[in-house]
Amino acid sequence: MNPLLDTIMNLEVFAFIGLMVWLYLRPTEIDRQGSPAPDDPDDVKREA
Protein backbone atom coordinates (compact mmCIF):
# COMPACT_ATOMS: atom_id res chain seq x y z
CA MET A 1 0.00 0.00 0.00
CA ASN A 2 1.20 3.51 -0.84
CA PRO A 3 2.67 4.99 2.39
CA LEU A 4 1.42 8.49 1.56
CA LEU A 5 -2.14 7.24 1.07
CA ASP A 6 -1.85 5.28 4.31
CA THR A 7 -0.69 8.37 6.18
CA ILE A 8 -3.46 10.54 4.76
CA MET A 9 -6.13 7.97 5.58
CA ASN A 10 -4.91 7.68 9.15
CA LEU A 11 -4.62 11.45 9.55
CA GLU A 12 -8.29 11.63 8.56
CA VAL A 13 -9.11 9.17 11.33
CA PHE A 14 -7.05 11.14 13.89
CA ALA A 15 -8.82 14.34 12.83
CA PHE A 16 -12.19 12.64 13.13
CA ILE A 17 -11.41 11.34 16.62
CA GLY A 18 -10.24 14.84 17.61
CA LEU A 19 -13.46 16.32 16.23
CA MET A 20 -15.56 13.84 18.22
CA VAL A 21 -13.74 14.69 21.47
CA TRP A 22 -14.14 18.41 20.74
CA LEU A 23 -17.85 18.01 19.99
CA TYR A 24 -18.34 16.03 23.18
CA LEU A 25 -16.63 18.63 25.35
CA ARG A 26 -18.05 21.73 23.69
CA PRO A 27 -21.27 22.98 25.37
CA THR A 28 -24.32 22.87 23.09
CA GLU A 29 -27.99 23.72 23.44
CA ILE A 30 -28.84 20.35 25.02
CA ASP A 31 -26.22 20.88 27.77
CA ARG A 32 -27.74 24.25 28.64
CA GLN A 33 -31.39 23.16 28.45
CA GLY A 34 -31.23 19.60 29.72
CA SER A 35 -33.75 17.06 28.49
CA PRO A 36 -37.47 17.23 29.33
CA ALA A 37 -38.17 16.82 33.03
CA PRO A 38 -39.63 13.51 34.24
CA ASP A 39 -43.11 13.49 35.78
CA ASP A 40 -42.22 14.61 39.28
CA PRO A 41 -39.38 17.14 39.42
CA ASP A 42 -39.04 16.72 43.18
CA ASP A 43 -38.02 13.11 42.78
CA VAL A 44 -34.98 13.81 40.70
CA LYS A 45 -31.52 15.03 41.19
CA ARG A 46 -29.70 16.99 38.55
CA GLU A 47 -26.68 15.24 37.10
CA ALA A 48 -23.47 17.20 36.90
Add this chain to the structure above:
Amino acid sequence: MFANPLLIVALLTTGAIAVWGLVDTAGLATLSASLVHIQFTSRAWFIMLTVSFLLIVTIWLALSRFGSLRLGRDDEKPEFSTISWLTMLFSAGMGVGLLYWGAAEPLTHYLALTELDESREAAASALFLTLFHWGIHAWTIYAITGLVIAFFGFRLGCPSLVSAPIGKVFGAYPIAKTVGWICDLMAIVAVAIGLGGSIAMGVFQIKEGVEALFGLSNTGALLTYVIFGVLVLAYILPLTVDLQKGMAVLSNTAMGIAGALMVFILIAGPTHYIMGGITQSIGDYLGNVVTHGFRTFTFMDERVESWFQSWTLNYMVWWIAWAPFVGVFIARISRGRTIREFLMGVVLVPTAFSILWFGTFGSAGFHAALRTDLPILDVVRGNVSAVTFYVLDHMPLPTLTIAAVVGAAFLFIVTSVVSAAFVLSMFSTSGSLDPPVRVKLAWGGLLGALGLVMILSGNIDTVKSIIALGALPFVFVLLLLVVCFLKALKAERIPVS
Protein backbone atom coordinates in the same frame (compact mmCIF):
# COMPACT_ATOMS: atom_id res chain seq x y z
CA MET B 1 -42.33 11.09 -3.72
CA PHE B 2 -40.34 13.35 -6.04
CA ALA B 3 -40.46 16.31 -3.65
CA ASN B 4 -38.10 14.49 -1.28
CA PRO B 5 -34.42 15.04 -2.28
CA LEU B 6 -33.08 12.39 0.11
CA LEU B 7 -35.35 9.74 -1.39
CA ILE B 8 -34.32 10.67 -4.93
CA VAL B 9 -30.58 10.78 -4.14
CA ALA B 10 -30.78 7.52 -2.15
CA LEU B 11 -32.66 5.74 -4.93
CA LEU B 12 -30.26 7.10 -7.56
CA THR B 13 -27.15 6.15 -5.54
CA THR B 14 -28.20 2.59 -4.79
CA GLY B 15 -29.76 2.29 -8.25
CA ALA B 16 -26.48 3.37 -9.87
CA ILE B 17 -24.57 0.75 -7.86
CA ALA B 18 -27.11 -1.89 -8.91
CA VAL B 19 -26.96 -0.90 -12.61
CA TRP B 20 -23.17 -0.81 -12.53
CA GLY B 21 -23.13 -4.27 -10.95
CA LEU B 22 -25.57 -5.65 -13.51
CA VAL B 23 -23.67 -4.17 -16.49
CA ASP B 24 -20.14 -4.83 -15.25
CA THR B 25 -20.27 -7.29 -12.35
CA ALA B 26 -16.57 -8.15 -12.51
CA GLY B 27 -15.59 -4.47 -12.59
CA LEU B 28 -17.63 -3.64 -9.49
CA ALA B 29 -16.32 -6.73 -7.70
CA THR B 30 -12.67 -5.91 -8.51
CA LEU B 31 -12.98 -2.26 -7.54
CA SER B 32 -14.81 -2.99 -4.29
CA ALA B 33 -12.27 -5.66 -3.33
CA SER B 34 -9.43 -3.24 -4.03
CA LEU B 35 -10.97 -0.29 -2.12
CA VAL B 36 -11.93 -2.49 0.81
CA HIS B 37 -8.40 -3.93 0.94
CA ILE B 38 -6.94 -0.41 1.16
CA GLN B 39 -9.40 0.58 3.88
CA PHE B 40 -8.87 -2.61 5.85
CA THR B 41 -5.08 -2.38 5.62
CA SER B 42 -4.97 1.24 6.69
CA ARG B 43 -7.81 1.38 9.20
CA ALA B 44 -8.05 -2.10 10.70
CA TRP B 45 -6.94 -0.71 14.07
CA PHE B 46 -9.66 1.95 13.92
CA ILE B 47 -12.43 -0.56 13.19
CA MET B 48 -11.36 -2.89 16.00
CA LEU B 49 -10.83 -0.02 18.42
CA THR B 50 -14.29 1.36 17.55
CA VAL B 51 -15.97 -1.98 18.14
CA SER B 52 -14.15 -2.48 21.46
CA PHE B 53 -14.94 1.11 22.47
CA LEU B 54 -18.63 0.42 21.84
CA LEU B 55 -18.39 -2.66 24.05
CA ILE B 56 -16.77 -0.62 26.86
CA VAL B 57 -19.48 2.06 26.55
CA THR B 58 -22.14 -0.68 26.70
CA ILE B 59 -20.68 -2.24 29.85
CA TRP B 60 -20.30 1.19 31.48
CA LEU B 61 -23.88 2.18 30.63
CA ALA B 62 -25.32 -1.08 31.95
CA LEU B 63 -23.44 -0.72 35.24
CA SER B 64 -23.83 3.04 35.69
CA ARG B 65 -26.72 4.99 37.21
CA PHE B 66 -27.87 5.79 33.66
CA GLY B 67 -28.86 2.12 33.38
CA SER B 68 -32.06 2.88 35.28
CA LEU B 69 -33.25 5.44 32.70
CA ARG B 70 -36.29 4.22 30.81
CA LEU B 71 -36.62 4.33 27.01
CA GLY B 72 -39.87 6.27 27.23
CA ARG B 73 -41.64 8.02 30.07
CA ASP B 74 -40.32 7.19 33.53
CA ASP B 75 -43.52 5.29 34.40
CA GLU B 76 -43.87 3.53 31.04
CA LYS B 77 -44.13 -0.27 30.93
CA PRO B 78 -42.58 -2.45 28.17
CA GLU B 79 -44.82 -3.01 25.16
CA PHE B 80 -43.91 -6.70 24.63
CA SER B 81 -43.33 -9.59 27.04
CA THR B 82 -39.64 -10.33 27.66
CA ILE B 83 -39.75 -13.71 25.84
CA SER B 84 -41.48 -12.24 22.79
CA TRP B 85 -39.06 -9.30 22.81
CA LEU B 86 -35.97 -11.54 22.91
CA THR B 87 -37.26 -13.82 20.13
CA MET B 88 -38.05 -10.90 17.85
CA LEU B 89 -34.74 -9.11 18.31
CA PHE B 90 -32.71 -12.25 17.71
CA SER B 91 -34.47 -13.20 14.51
CA ALA B 92 -33.97 -9.64 13.21
CA GLY B 93 -30.26 -9.55 13.92
CA MET B 94 -28.89 -12.77 12.56
CA GLY B 95 -31.43 -14.49 10.32
CA VAL B 96 -30.21 -16.45 7.39
CA GLY B 97 -26.52 -16.11 8.31
CA LEU B 98 -26.98 -18.55 11.18
CA LEU B 99 -28.20 -21.27 8.84
CA TYR B 100 -25.51 -20.55 6.28
CA TRP B 101 -22.49 -20.40 8.56
CA GLY B 102 -23.51 -22.71 11.46
CA ALA B 103 -21.16 -25.56 10.56
CA ALA B 104 -19.33 -23.94 7.64
CA GLU B 105 -17.58 -21.11 9.44
CA PRO B 106 -15.87 -23.09 12.23
CA LEU B 107 -14.66 -25.62 9.65
CA THR B 108 -13.38 -22.87 7.34
CA HIS B 109 -11.34 -21.33 10.18
CA TYR B 110 -10.15 -24.80 11.11
CA LEU B 111 -8.80 -25.33 7.59
CA ALA B 112 -7.02 -21.96 7.70
CA LEU B 113 -5.56 -22.64 11.14
CA THR B 114 -4.35 -26.14 10.28
CA GLU B 115 -2.48 -24.71 7.31
CA LEU B 116 -0.55 -22.59 9.82
CA ASP B 117 -0.38 -25.07 12.67
CA GLU B 118 -1.13 -28.79 12.87
CA SER B 119 -2.31 -28.58 16.46
CA ARG B 120 -5.63 -30.22 17.35
CA GLU B 121 -6.38 -27.11 19.35
CA ALA B 122 -7.13 -25.58 15.95
CA ALA B 123 -10.73 -26.80 16.28
CA ALA B 124 -11.23 -25.01 19.60
CA SER B 125 -9.60 -21.86 18.23
CA ALA B 126 -11.79 -22.02 15.11
CA LEU B 127 -14.91 -22.26 17.24
CA PHE B 128 -13.76 -19.34 19.39
CA LEU B 129 -13.12 -17.18 16.32
CA THR B 130 -16.59 -17.98 15.00
CA LEU B 131 -18.15 -17.04 18.34
CA PHE B 132 -16.13 -13.84 18.41
CA HIS B 133 -17.61 -12.88 15.03
CA TRP B 134 -21.20 -13.64 16.08
CA GLY B 135 -21.05 -12.75 19.75
CA ILE B 136 -21.01 -9.82 22.10
CA HIS B 137 -19.22 -7.40 19.76
CA ALA B 138 -21.78 -7.90 16.96
CA TRP B 139 -24.68 -7.37 19.32
CA THR B 140 -23.00 -4.36 20.91
CA ILE B 141 -23.01 -2.64 17.51
CA TYR B 142 -26.75 -3.33 17.17
CA ALA B 143 -27.44 -2.43 20.80
CA ILE B 144 -25.74 0.96 20.70
CA THR B 145 -27.44 1.92 17.41
CA GLY B 146 -30.84 0.77 18.69
CA LEU B 147 -30.30 2.44 22.05
CA VAL B 148 -29.47 5.82 20.53
CA ILE B 149 -32.51 5.67 18.21
CA ALA B 150 -34.82 4.50 21.03
CA PHE B 151 -33.49 7.06 23.53
CA PHE B 152 -33.91 10.02 21.20
CA GLY B 153 -37.20 8.66 19.83
CA PHE B 154 -39.04 7.63 22.97
CA ARG B 155 -37.46 9.93 25.55
CA LEU B 156 -36.77 13.07 23.57
CA GLY B 157 -39.54 12.79 20.96
CA CYS B 158 -37.35 12.64 17.85
CA PRO B 159 -38.25 10.68 14.68
CA SER B 160 -36.63 7.25 14.20
CA LEU B 161 -33.90 8.54 11.92
CA VAL B 162 -30.12 8.32 12.08
CA SER B 163 -29.99 12.10 11.63
CA ALA B 164 -32.38 12.82 14.51
CA PRO B 165 -29.80 12.68 17.37
CA ILE B 166 -27.45 14.92 15.35
CA GLY B 167 -30.20 17.48 14.79
CA LYS B 168 -31.28 17.37 18.43
CA VAL B 169 -27.81 17.82 19.92
CA PHE B 170 -25.98 19.90 17.33
CA GLY B 171 -29.00 21.58 15.68
CA ALA B 172 -27.59 25.03 16.46
CA TYR B 173 -24.69 24.47 14.04
CA PRO B 174 -25.69 25.40 10.47
CA ILE B 175 -23.82 22.36 9.12
CA ALA B 176 -25.74 19.90 11.36
CA LYS B 177 -28.62 19.55 8.91
CA THR B 178 -26.28 18.72 6.03
CA VAL B 179 -24.29 16.26 8.15
CA GLY B 180 -27.54 14.61 9.30
CA TRP B 181 -28.72 14.35 5.69
CA ILE B 182 -25.45 12.69 4.64
CA CYS B 183 -25.66 10.31 7.61
CA ASP B 184 -29.18 9.27 6.60
CA LEU B 185 -27.91 8.64 3.08
CA MET B 186 -24.97 6.58 4.37
CA ALA B 187 -27.35 4.53 6.53
CA ILE B 188 -29.64 3.88 3.56
CA VAL B 189 -26.75 2.78 1.31
CA ALA B 190 -25.27 0.54 4.05
CA VAL B 191 -28.63 -1.15 4.74
CA ALA B 192 -29.51 -1.58 1.05
CA ILE B 193 -26.17 -3.15 0.11
CA GLY B 194 -26.09 -5.26 3.29
CA LEU B 195 -29.54 -6.64 2.56
CA GLY B 196 -28.60 -7.30 -1.08
CA GLY B 197 -25.76 -9.46 0.27
CA SER B 198 -28.11 -11.38 2.53
CA ILE B 199 -30.46 -12.08 -0.38
CA ALA B 200 -27.54 -13.49 -2.39
CA MET B 201 -26.31 -15.60 0.53
CA GLY B 202 -29.82 -16.94 1.10
CA VAL B 203 -30.30 -17.78 -2.58
CA PHE B 204 -26.93 -19.61 -2.69
CA GLN B 205 -27.96 -21.66 0.33
CA ILE B 206 -31.52 -22.42 -0.79
CA LYS B 207 -30.14 -23.59 -4.14
CA GLU B 208 -27.80 -26.04 -2.40
CA GLY B 209 -30.70 -27.21 -0.23
CA VAL B 210 -33.02 -27.78 -3.19
CA GLU B 211 -30.26 -29.70 -5.00
CA ALA B 212 -29.68 -31.87 -1.91
CA LEU B 213 -33.40 -32.39 -1.42
CA PHE B 214 -34.16 -33.52 -4.97
CA GLY B 215 -30.83 -35.11 -5.76
CA LEU B 216 -30.06 -32.55 -8.48
CA SER B 217 -26.59 -31.71 -9.68
CA ASN B 218 -25.09 -29.29 -12.20
CA THR B 219 -28.24 -27.18 -12.28
CA GLY B 220 -26.09 -24.20 -13.23
CA ALA B 221 -27.45 -20.70 -13.02
CA LEU B 222 -31.02 -21.61 -13.99
CA LEU B 223 -32.04 -22.91 -10.55
CA THR B 224 -30.41 -19.87 -8.91
CA TYR B 225 -32.52 -17.48 -11.01
CA VAL B 226 -35.70 -19.50 -10.44
CA ILE B 227 -35.17 -19.34 -6.65
CA PHE B 228 -34.35 -15.64 -6.86
CA GLY B 229 -37.54 -15.02 -8.90
CA VAL B 230 -39.71 -16.90 -6.38
CA LEU B 231 -38.14 -14.93 -3.54
CA VAL B 232 -38.84 -11.60 -5.22
CA LEU B 233 -42.46 -12.59 -5.84
CA ALA B 234 -42.78 -13.70 -2.21
CA TYR B 235 -41.64 -10.38 -0.76
CA ILE B 236 -43.26 -8.01 -3.25
CA LEU B 237 -46.83 -8.90 -2.19
CA PRO B 238 -46.37 -8.13 1.54
CA LEU B 239 -44.94 -4.73 0.55
CA THR B 240 -48.26 -3.70 -0.98
CA VAL B 241 -50.33 -4.37 2.15
CA ASP B 242 -49.83 -3.82 5.86
CA LEU B 243 -48.65 -7.22 7.05
CA GLN B 244 -46.38 -6.17 9.92
CA LYS B 245 -48.04 -8.64 12.33
CA GLY B 246 -47.92 -11.40 9.72
CA MET B 247 -44.23 -10.69 9.17
CA ALA B 248 -43.58 -11.01 12.92
CA VAL B 249 -45.33 -14.42 12.88
CA LEU B 250 -43.25 -15.58 9.87
CA SER B 251 -40.06 -14.33 11.47
CA ASN B 252 -40.81 -16.11 14.74
CA THR B 253 -41.70 -19.26 12.78
CA ALA B 254 -38.29 -19.18 11.06
CA MET B 255 -36.62 -18.69 14.44
CA GLY B 256 -38.69 -21.58 15.88
CA ILE B 257 -37.59 -23.88 13.04
CA ALA B 258 -33.95 -22.86 13.59
CA GLY B 259 -34.23 -23.52 17.35
CA ALA B 260 -35.89 -26.91 16.79
CA LEU B 261 -33.15 -27.82 14.30
CA MET B 262 -30.47 -26.99 16.86
CA VAL B 263 -32.14 -29.18 19.50
CA PHE B 264 -32.56 -31.99 16.95
CA ILE B 265 -28.85 -31.94 16.03
CA LEU B 266 -27.88 -31.87 19.69
CA ILE B 267 -30.01 -34.95 20.41
CA ALA B 268 -29.67 -36.90 17.15
CA GLY B 269 -25.98 -36.07 16.67
CA PRO B 270 -22.99 -36.98 18.88
CA THR B 271 -24.49 -35.38 22.00
CA HIS B 272 -21.50 -35.82 24.34
CA TYR B 273 -19.14 -34.40 21.71
CA ILE B 274 -21.38 -31.40 21.04
CA MET B 275 -21.89 -30.67 24.74
CA GLY B 276 -18.13 -30.95 25.26
CA GLY B 277 -17.60 -28.49 22.40
CA ILE B 278 -20.16 -26.05 23.81
CA THR B 279 -18.66 -26.24 27.31
CA GLN B 280 -15.13 -25.65 26.05
CA SER B 281 -16.24 -22.79 23.84
CA ILE B 282 -18.00 -21.07 26.77
CA GLY B 283 -14.72 -21.10 28.71
CA ASP B 284 -12.63 -20.00 25.74
CA TYR B 285 -15.08 -17.25 24.95
CA LEU B 286 -15.37 -15.87 28.48
CA GLY B 287 -11.61 -15.98 28.92
CA ASN B 288 -10.59 -14.25 25.72
CA VAL B 289 -13.43 -12.23 24.22
CA VAL B 290 -12.54 -8.76 25.50
CA THR B 291 -8.81 -8.94 24.73
CA HIS B 292 -9.49 -10.52 21.32
CA GLY B 293 -11.50 -7.43 20.42
CA PHE B 294 -8.23 -5.49 20.40
CA ARG B 295 -6.32 -8.01 18.25
CA THR B 296 -5.24 -6.69 14.87
CA PHE B 297 -2.75 -9.50 13.98
CA THR B 298 -0.27 -6.77 13.08
CA PHE B 299 2.83 -8.86 13.81
CA MET B 300 1.69 -11.94 11.89
CA ASP B 301 2.48 -12.78 8.26
CA GLU B 302 0.41 -11.76 5.22
CA ARG B 303 -1.67 -14.95 5.18
CA VAL B 304 -2.98 -14.17 8.66
CA GLU B 305 -3.54 -10.53 7.73
CA SER B 306 -5.53 -11.63 4.68
CA TRP B 307 -7.62 -14.00 6.82
CA PHE B 308 -8.19 -11.24 9.39
CA GLN B 309 -9.41 -8.86 6.69
CA SER B 310 -11.67 -11.35 4.96
CA TRP B 311 -13.26 -12.61 8.15
CA THR B 312 -13.02 -10.52 11.32
CA LEU B 313 -13.01 -7.07 9.71
CA ASN B 314 -15.63 -8.11 7.17
CA TYR B 315 -17.92 -9.37 9.91
CA MET B 316 -17.55 -6.21 11.96
CA VAL B 317 -18.47 -3.97 9.03
CA TRP B 318 -21.23 -6.41 8.07
CA TRP B 319 -22.85 -5.87 11.47
CA ILE B 320 -22.31 -2.14 11.04
CA ALA B 321 -24.07 -2.35 7.64
CA TRP B 322 -27.08 -3.97 9.28
CA ALA B 323 -26.98 -1.71 12.35
CA PRO B 324 -29.32 1.07 11.13
CA PHE B 325 -31.93 -1.48 10.03
CA VAL B 326 -31.69 -3.79 13.05
CA GLY B 327 -31.21 -0.78 15.36
CA VAL B 328 -34.50 0.79 14.25
CA PHE B 329 -36.28 -2.54 14.58
CA ILE B 330 -34.87 -3.24 18.06
CA ALA B 331 -35.68 0.31 19.12
CA ARG B 332 -39.30 -0.03 17.97
CA ILE B 333 -39.90 -3.17 20.06
CA SER B 334 -38.04 -1.90 23.14
CA ARG B 335 -40.16 1.05 24.24
CA GLY B 336 -40.58 1.09 28.01
CA ARG B 337 -37.43 -0.93 28.84
CA THR B 338 -34.67 0.58 30.99
CA ILE B 339 -31.26 1.12 29.41
CA ARG B 340 -29.83 -1.66 31.60
CA GLU B 341 -32.60 -4.08 30.65
CA PHE B 342 -32.21 -3.15 26.98
CA LEU B 343 -28.45 -3.71 26.94
CA MET B 344 -28.55 -6.96 28.91
CA GLY B 345 -31.32 -8.32 26.67
CA VAL B 346 -29.87 -7.18 23.35
CA VAL B 347 -26.24 -8.11 24.05
CA LEU B 348 -26.14 -11.06 26.45
CA VAL B 349 -29.09 -13.26 25.47
CA PRO B 350 -28.39 -13.44 21.70
CA THR B 351 -24.68 -13.99 22.46
CA ALA B 352 -25.63 -16.96 24.66
CA PHE B 353 -27.80 -18.32 21.83
CA SER B 354 -24.92 -17.86 19.36
CA ILE B 355 -22.64 -19.91 21.65
CA LEU B 356 -25.23 -22.71 21.72
CA TRP B 357 -25.89 -22.51 17.98
CA PHE B 358 -22.31 -22.51 16.75
CA GLY B 359 -21.28 -24.88 19.53
CA THR B 360 -23.89 -27.35 18.26
CA PHE B 361 -23.41 -26.99 14.49
CA GLY B 362 -19.66 -26.44 14.75
CA SER B 363 -19.10 -29.44 16.99
CA ALA B 364 -21.28 -31.61 14.74
CA GLY B 365 -19.09 -30.50 11.82
CA PHE B 366 -15.87 -31.16 13.75
CA HIS B 367 -17.13 -34.60 14.74
CA ALA B 368 -17.60 -35.43 11.06
CA ALA B 369 -14.16 -34.03 10.21
CA LEU B 370 -12.09 -35.40 13.10
CA ARG B 371 -13.86 -38.58 14.21
CA THR B 372 -15.19 -40.06 10.95
CA ASP B 373 -13.93 -40.61 7.42
CA LEU B 374 -16.45 -38.24 5.87
CA PRO B 375 -14.77 -35.83 3.41
CA ILE B 376 -16.47 -32.78 4.93
CA LEU B 377 -13.32 -30.65 4.72
CA ASP B 378 -13.33 -31.19 0.94
CA VAL B 379 -16.90 -29.87 0.88
CA VAL B 380 -15.74 -26.79 2.83
CA ARG B 381 -12.92 -26.26 0.31
CA GLY B 382 -15.19 -26.79 -2.71
CA ASN B 383 -18.54 -25.23 -1.83
CA VAL B 384 -19.10 -23.56 1.51
CA SER B 385 -22.83 -23.07 0.80
CA ALA B 386 -23.33 -26.85 0.90
CA VAL B 387 -21.71 -27.57 4.29
CA THR B 388 -24.86 -27.27 6.42
CA PHE B 389 -26.69 -29.69 4.12
CA TYR B 390 -23.75 -32.10 4.09
CA VAL B 391 -23.84 -32.25 7.90
CA LEU B 392 -27.61 -32.77 7.91
CA ASP B 393 -27.39 -35.41 5.16
CA HIS B 394 -25.32 -37.59 7.49
CA MET B 395 -27.78 -37.40 10.36
CA PRO B 396 -31.20 -39.05 10.87
CA LEU B 397 -34.20 -37.67 8.90
CA PRO B 398 -32.09 -35.74 6.38
CA THR B 399 -35.02 -34.95 4.04
CA LEU B 400 -36.99 -33.34 6.85
CA THR B 401 -34.10 -31.33 8.27
CA ILE B 402 -32.87 -30.12 4.86
CA ALA B 403 -36.42 -29.07 3.96
CA ALA B 404 -36.63 -27.26 7.32
CA VAL B 405 -33.40 -25.32 6.59
CA VAL B 406 -34.61 -24.38 3.10
CA GLY B 407 -37.97 -23.24 4.52
CA ALA B 408 -36.40 -21.26 7.37
CA ALA B 409 -33.87 -19.61 5.04
CA PHE B 410 -36.68 -18.60 2.70
CA LEU B 411 -38.73 -17.13 5.56
CA PHE B 412 -35.73 -15.29 7.01
CA ILE B 413 -34.98 -13.62 3.68
CA VAL B 414 -38.59 -12.67 2.92
CA THR B 415 -39.15 -11.16 6.37
CA SER B 416 -35.76 -9.37 6.30
CA VAL B 417 -36.40 -7.79 2.89
CA VAL B 418 -39.94 -6.71 3.79
CA SER B 419 -38.71 -5.14 7.06
CA ALA B 420 -35.69 -3.56 5.36
CA ALA B 421 -37.84 -2.06 2.59
CA PHE B 422 -40.04 -0.57 5.31
CA VAL B 423 -37.06 0.88 7.24
CA LEU B 424 -35.46 2.26 4.06
CA SER B 425 -38.79 3.86 3.09
CA MET B 426 -39.06 5.34 6.59
CA PHE B 427 -35.49 6.72 6.45
CA SER B 428 -36.06 8.24 3.04
CA THR B 429 -39.42 9.88 3.89
CA SER B 430 -38.34 11.89 6.95
CA GLY B 431 -39.18 9.11 9.42
CA SER B 432 -42.77 8.48 8.25
CA LEU B 433 -44.22 5.47 10.09
CA ASP B 434 -46.58 4.85 7.19
CA PRO B 435 -44.50 5.33 4.04
CA PRO B 436 -46.31 5.18 0.66
CA VAL B 437 -46.60 1.76 -0.96
CA ARG B 438 -44.84 2.97 -4.13
CA VAL B 439 -41.78 3.98 -2.07
CA LYS B 440 -41.71 0.56 -0.39
CA LEU B 441 -42.05 -1.11 -3.79
CA ALA B 442 -39.21 1.03 -5.18
CA TRP B 443 -36.96 -0.11 -2.33
CA GLY B 444 -38.13 -3.70 -2.68
CA GLY B 445 -37.18 -3.60 -6.37
CA LEU B 446 -33.80 -2.04 -5.65
CA LEU B 447 -33.01 -4.58 -2.93
CA GLY B 448 -33.82 -7.30 -5.45
CA ALA B 449 -31.56 -5.68 -8.06
CA LEU B 450 -28.71 -5.42 -5.53
CA GLY B 451 -29.29 -9.05 -4.55
CA LEU B 452 -29.07 -10.01 -8.23
CA VAL B 453 -25.78 -8.12 -8.57
CA MET B 454 -24.35 -10.10 -5.66
CA ILE B 455 -25.65 -13.35 -7.16
CA LEU B 456 -24.05 -12.49 -10.51
CA SER B 457 -20.76 -11.83 -8.74
CA GLY B 458 -20.80 -15.57 -8.14
CA ASN B 459 -19.09 -16.07 -4.82
CA ILE B 460 -19.51 -15.19 -1.19
CA ASP B 461 -16.14 -13.37 -0.89
CA THR B 462 -17.18 -10.82 -3.51
CA VAL B 463 -20.51 -10.38 -1.73
CA LYS B 464 -18.61 -9.62 1.49
CA SER B 465 -16.39 -7.02 -0.27
CA ILE B 466 -19.35 -5.16 -1.75
CA ILE B 467 -21.12 -5.10 1.63
CA ALA B 468 -17.97 -3.82 3.35
CA LEU B 469 -17.63 -1.03 0.81
CA GLY B 470 -21.17 0.16 1.53
CA ALA B 471 -20.81 -0.13 5.30
CA LEU B 472 -17.37 1.35 6.00
CA PRO B 473 -18.45 5.02 6.04
CA PHE B 474 -21.08 4.17 8.65
CA VAL B 475 -18.31 3.48 11.22
CA PHE B 476 -17.87 7.26 11.45
CA VAL B 477 -21.62 7.83 11.73
CA LEU B 478 -21.84 5.30 14.55
CA LEU B 479 -19.22 7.18 16.58
CA LEU B 480 -20.97 10.50 15.96
CA LEU B 481 -24.21 8.95 17.24
CA VAL B 482 -22.43 7.80 20.40
CA VAL B 483 -21.15 11.34 21.00
CA CYS B 484 -24.72 12.70 20.59
CA PHE B 485 -26.01 10.08 23.00
CA LEU B 486 -23.37 10.72 25.67
CA LYS B 487 -24.05 14.46 25.48
CA ALA B 488 -27.79 13.88 25.84
CA LEU B 489 -27.16 11.58 28.82
CA LYS B 490 -25.12 14.28 30.56
CA ALA B 491 -28.20 16.47 30.47
CA GLU B 492 -30.50 13.75 31.81
CA ARG B 493 -32.11 13.69 35.23
CA ILE B 494 -31.91 10.34 36.96
CA PRO B 495 -34.97 9.22 38.95
CA VAL B 496 -34.11 8.65 42.61
CA SER B 497 -34.73 5.01 43.48
